[in-house]
Amino acid sequence: MCETVYYLVQGAWPCWYGPSVSVVHCAASKGLSDQTARSRQDRVPLVDAVRAAGDVNTVYPFHIPGHKRGLGAPEAVKDIIGPGTLRYDLTEVKGLDYLSYPTGVIQEAQDLAAEAFGAEQTWFLVNGTTAGIHAAVMATCGPGTALLVARNCHLAAFSALVLSGAIPEWMRPECNSAVGIAVSLSVQALQAALAKAASMQLRVGAVLVVSPSYYGTCSDIAGLATLCHEHHIPLIVDEAHGGHFAFAEQFPQSALSQGADIAIQSTHKVLGSMGQSSMLHAQGALVDRTRISRALQTLQTSSPSYLLMSSLDAARHQAMQPSTWTEPIQAAMRICEGLCNLPGITLLEGLPGALESDLLRITVVVDGLLLTGWKVSEILQQEHAVIPELASLKVVVFALGPGTTLQHAEGLIRAMDAICSKHAQQRNVQAGQAASNLAELLALGVSCMQQEADMATTPREAAFLSARRVPIQEACGCVSAELLCPYPPGVPVLFPGEYIRQDTIMLLQAVQNMGGVVMGAGDESLHTIGVL
Structure with a gap:
């Protein structure tokens, strides 16, 4: 496995040796009766x-x-997850099938998932949606093809x-x-990107879109x-x-129901599976x-x-049971009702460009409080035991799921x-200046997301070139060796192989100075930056 990854990444040739809720029953569209679908979906093989x-x-x-079924597990682990749980931390013993080549109970479980989510085929992911994105791009794009x-x-x-x-x-x-x-x-x-790729005589292998966004807004997938x-x-x-859609x-509407060819879902994010499972x-x-x-x-491992x-x-x-969604939906509606008239905040609803918004993703704009989203998130956690999903300069985001209760709301x-x-x-007298500073930073953020990327080299080439560090004030015009993004939500504003712009530098420094976190920096202080 490790050798295979090495050859793929390096591009080398290997030399091998040795030998009230309306539940969607997608099965009905495949020729199965609704009763048969319900009967099948009651199983957990x-x-x-x-x-x-x-x-x-x-x-x-x-x-x-x-640890031999928990007998030799560290006591600290037993204390966290309970000694009985580790009895089920098993390997590919007889009857448990193989994830890499499923023919038994794993295949049956994947088939049931495909039926439930409206797919023709489903794969379980134990390396998160990250591995799914990697696999989807590798399956559709090869060296020299374009990924829009x-x-x-x-x-x-x-990373994909x-x-x-592929060329981005x-x-x-x-x-x-x-x-x-x-x-x-x-x-x-998308039309503009397709036209540009055609003018450059690039063969497009696939199009990759994020929907819903981290803020619950959905694109016109159809x-x-x-x-x-x-x-x-x-x-x-x-x-x-959007695994719950x-x-x-x-x-x-789910991406599959609107015609997407591949949809990768973090089942753990909104549904009830364990972290890392998708x-x-x-x-x-x-x-x-x-x-x-x-x-x-x-x-995958x-x-x-x-x-x-x-x-x-x-x-x-669990997702197939209508009762699963009753209280979370009620909680979402109660939160919207309870927050909509509070002074200094607004709910992010009906944004131009968004086809729909996710009811279980509540985004609150907090700039009327003259606080950043990061500061509001900090107060919520430290003083009220409320832990948001993420925060940015002007918003705080709350994610709901099957475990959300009216008490939480x-x-x-x-x-x-x-x-x-x-x-x-x-x-106070600084209010106008604070608002001006926020507006300037937001304009920078939008500029970085909408800018035409100026790539000096492909991401793959950049990954294997040597790098050095320079003071960040001198980095403008250099080629980045680092992937830098405010996190959460993990949206990069600078990629390896991309020319560094002054507005990008200003945004990264401002985010950090105002309490955000910039992930991917070799120098956490951002005094220096890696360049090729």
């Missing part, structure tokens, strides 16, 4: 197999892991470019300049898919935060699914966690009420 294997106490476990990718992509897209050898052609997302966030990718932006398919190009959707009518779904004839399987065999995979099986079963409302009551009226 992988969970049952792992439970049966772990419950056997009369074996002598001479197999990995080394939205500038608000996750940093995993850059390195692994595949950046698409400009629709941005809200007042808040400083990317809202969606328009059909017009329109994008139609345009892609007119050019016989597959559409890959990073749907990390298929399961209630109150949610936006799914990759595919449909249609534009993507060679054998290539997806081969890529995942290369990228050869010793997958059966706890993670079982949680994916269970999360699919009331706690959030009380916390925001207290903050607003204290800060909304604290205007």
